[in-house]
Amino acid sequence: MSWDARQRAMLAEMGFRLPAAAAVAAEAEVVELAEPEPQAPVAVVPPPAIVRVAAPVMLAAPAAPSGFAGLDLPALREAVSACRGCGLCEQRRHAVFGNGALQQVQWLVVTDPPDEADDASGQALGGQPSGDAGRLLDRMLLAAGQRRGGDAASAFVTPIVKCRPPRGRAPQPAELQACEAVLAAQVELLQPRLVLALGLQAARRLTGLTEPLGRLRGRVHRWRDLPVVVSFHPAYLLRSPADKAGAWDDLCLARRTLQAS
Numbered sequence: 001m002s003w004d005a006r007q008r009a010m011l012a013e014m015g016f017r018l019p020a021a022a023a024v025a026a027e028a029e030v031v032e033l034a035e036p037e038p039q040a041p042v043a044v045v046p047p048p049a050i051v052r053v054a055a056p057v058m059l060a061a062p063a064a065p066s067g068f069a070g071l072d073l074p075a076l077r078e079a080v081s082a083c084r085g086c087g088l089c090e091q092r093r094h095a096v097f098g099n100g101a102l103q104q105v106q107w108l109v110v111t112d113p114p115d116e117a118d119d120a121s122g123q124a125l126g127g128q129p130s131g132d133a134g135r136l137l138d139r140m141l142l143a144a145g146q147r148r149g150g151d152a153a154s155a156f157v158t159p160i161v162k163c164r165p166p167r168g169r170a171p172q173p174a175e176l177q178a179c180e181a182v183l184a185a186q187v188e189l190l191q192p193r194l195v196l197a198l199g200l201q202a203a204r205r206l207t208g209l210t211e212p213l214g215r216l217r218g219r220v221h222r223w224r225d226l227p228v229v230v231s232f233h234p235a236y237l238l239r240s241p242a243d244k245a246g247a248w249d250d251l252c253l254a255r256r257t258l259q260a261s
């Protein structure tokens with residue numbers, strides 16, 4: 001159970017400080033990251049002690065992935081780029097399939113719909129000016145022991161709908177329902193062990209609840225038999241850095257949930 005200097009630096013870049021006194025007090029509940037190299041033990045502020053599992057919610061049945069069933073990941077990406085499964089195809093520049101590990105993942109990170117930069121680049125939180133949010137997300141994932149790039153990639157990041165709604169409006173229920181077929185196919189191929197929902201629209205769709213984001217955080221929901229943890233979208237965290245500590249609590253909850261499963 002330890003944190004190395006690089007992980008501490010990443011937490012600092014997230015805006016999460018590790019006060020010395022709190023670190024000592026937290027020593028009994030140090031969180032361990034899956035890092036290959038030996039590390040000096042360093043304590044962190046403990047996450048909430050209790051993992052509360054919300055009662056399963058009754059969701060509308062996911063759209064049948066009939067149009068995407070049986071495809072491998074490259075073929076699914078290609079199919080999504082040409083998808084006309086809902087009206088959002090009309091004004092998109094690029095469908096945003098997502099990026100990350102190309103085989104079984106630990107975390108599937110489902111974000112709010114693509115922004116203008118994502119629509120232009122076709123990359124999930126990868127284009128400019130959303131690059132800052134993408135970099136913050138990558139640092140958050142790294143600090144939690146997950147990566148969406150490189151040989152050791154263990155996470156995949158994808159939006160809740162793959163095409164940007166016009167003028168950034170919220171996706172409509174029929175659009176969410178249509179695109180859930182794509183998400184279902186991604187789950188079938190990537191076999192994640194946990195879903196991290198970032199942003200209000202992703203969180204509400206995956207939990208089936210309409211509560212404010214703050215009330216969806218801090219507990220474990222379920223979607224398609226997978227545990228779902230809710231947190232802030234990294235673009236929001238750039239505007240509201242005071243909430244980065246709360247985001248860190250959410251990542252710790254996700255880590256504990258995965259370890260307990």
Ligand code: SF4
Binds near residue numbers: 161162163178
């Ligand atoms: S939002 Fe999803 S279902 Fe709608 S056109 Fe894009 S990829 Fe297809």
